[in-house]
Amino acid sequence: MLGAYVDKAGAVVIGPICVDGHRSKCLIRVVTHIHQDHTVGLERSSRECRYVVATPITHELLDELGFMIPRRKRVELGYGSTLQVLDAGVRIRLEYAHHIPGSAQVIVESDDGAYAYSGDFKGVGTKTVPPKGVDVLVVDATYGDPSFRRPPxxxxxxxxxxxxxxxxxxxxxxxxxxxxxxxxxxxxxxxxxxxxxxxxxxxxxxxxxxxxxxxxxxxxxxxxxxxxxxxxxxxxxxxxxxxxxxxxxxxxxxxxxxxxxxxxxxxxxxxxxxxxxxxAFSDHADFDELVGYIEDAKPRLLVVDAVRGGATARKFAEYVREALGIDAVAYP
Ligand SMILES: [Zn+2]
Incomplete structure (x- = not known):
């Protein structure tokens, strides 16, 4: 089993891949978008990981922000394309996330199952299409409290x-x-x-x-x-x-x-x-959009990012278990 969790520093770890944070011994670093809380430890990943994967726009903007990713490690992956890493036994795909230019959702497939991480997103249904048929889904739950509701x-x-x-x-x-x-x-x-x-x-x-x-x-x-x-x-x-x-x-x-x-x-x-x-112009799904995203994706297990989601993450995991009947945990 690859397994998926979020570590204390905010790295979403899916088998040999760390997303939006650095985890030592991970082979591949993925960056979903350029916001600061998603580029944590990127300097270290640029030194220690074999590849740094992001959309072409995100790589362009990381360059503008001064991140030095060695050319041989830099993998530009367009929406819908797949990177196959044979010796790690995984396939990585980025899908569009409506958030800021270049933002992506990450889907990782291996022989034992499919995993996804939403990254930051909004516009569920109209712009951000939730991943289907994944076993484990990791979500950003910035607005995972029912009081966080916004007009369309x-x-x-x-x-x-x-x-x-x-x-x-x-x-x-x-x-x-x-x-x-x-x-x-x-x-x-x-x-x-x-x-x-x-x-x-x-x-x-x-x-x-x-x-x-x-x-x-x-x-x-x-x-x-x-x-x-x-x-x-x-x-x-x-x-x-x-x-x-x-x-x-x-x-x-x-x-x-x-x-x-x-x-x-x-x-x-x-x-x-x-x-x-x-x-009130936000780049994150509000509570209703977040619930809609999870209902649509119907994962077997939901992992709620408690580093970026804070205290609401635990409450939100509880809500998903009770209201949606989907197994859910908050990490870390
Ligand atoms: Zn963001």
Missing amino acids: EEVIVDELVKLLRRLLSRKPVTLYAYYGKAQEIMLMLREYGVDAPIIASTKHWRIAKRLERFGLVVRDLLLEGTREANEVVRDGWFIKVDHFSKFRCRRNSMTAHVALTGWLFNAPIRCIDSDTYVV
Whole structure:
């Protein structure tokens, strides 16, 4: 039996494979996406593992974030393709996860069964397709508590667009978001017809430029501090995109401030003052989506990630046992 568990450092270990954390003696490291809590120990994996597997977009962005993965170890695996590791007796496949650009679910098959790890995801049924027929499923349960329920994403994006239009009619807006989420929202705003030029901070801009190689192009995107960006600033009609951490120390009253957070529930938007808003735009499944994902996948055993899920993981495992009749444990 390969077996699957989550160790204290957050590595999802499936036989000889460690996902989103390093585990010594593992042959292969898989990275589901670039968020910090999923790239833990990647330097060590790059030295000690035989392969580092991720989607082409994730490898591109890891490179941008400064991870040095030796070329001979770097395996780019597109959605739906399989890597067969003969001497380890496993096949690894990555499937699309709706989260940030490049995100993937991981499916590992061996002669003794099939295992899957969801990684971070949202949009169950419409965008993220749960793996079918797996024996053991490991899930991220960030919102594994029934109080974590959010209005549907379309409703939230609609409200966000309305808010931005209203604010932009008065003054420029600074939007605060994490890497990946920012690029997703910039692309979405263009789809919704928000045309104001976007000025991005250096890292956000560089990540967006890397994504252009994969056809994800944000129109009218400028790098802060450049001549073009300064001209736009003088005109006074633009959206500035900054890292989420800057929201706490916002000072500039020349712009309105809108932060995208995963920790607002029940309402799409919270108003702090007439110039400052928090929007419930999350990259994680809420409670109902999470339950739907597990119901669809119907694994024989569910393993709930208690490193990223915290205390809710144990409660969620209990809920799955009782309400869905699926055997479930929380690790570690
Ligand atoms: Zn994430």
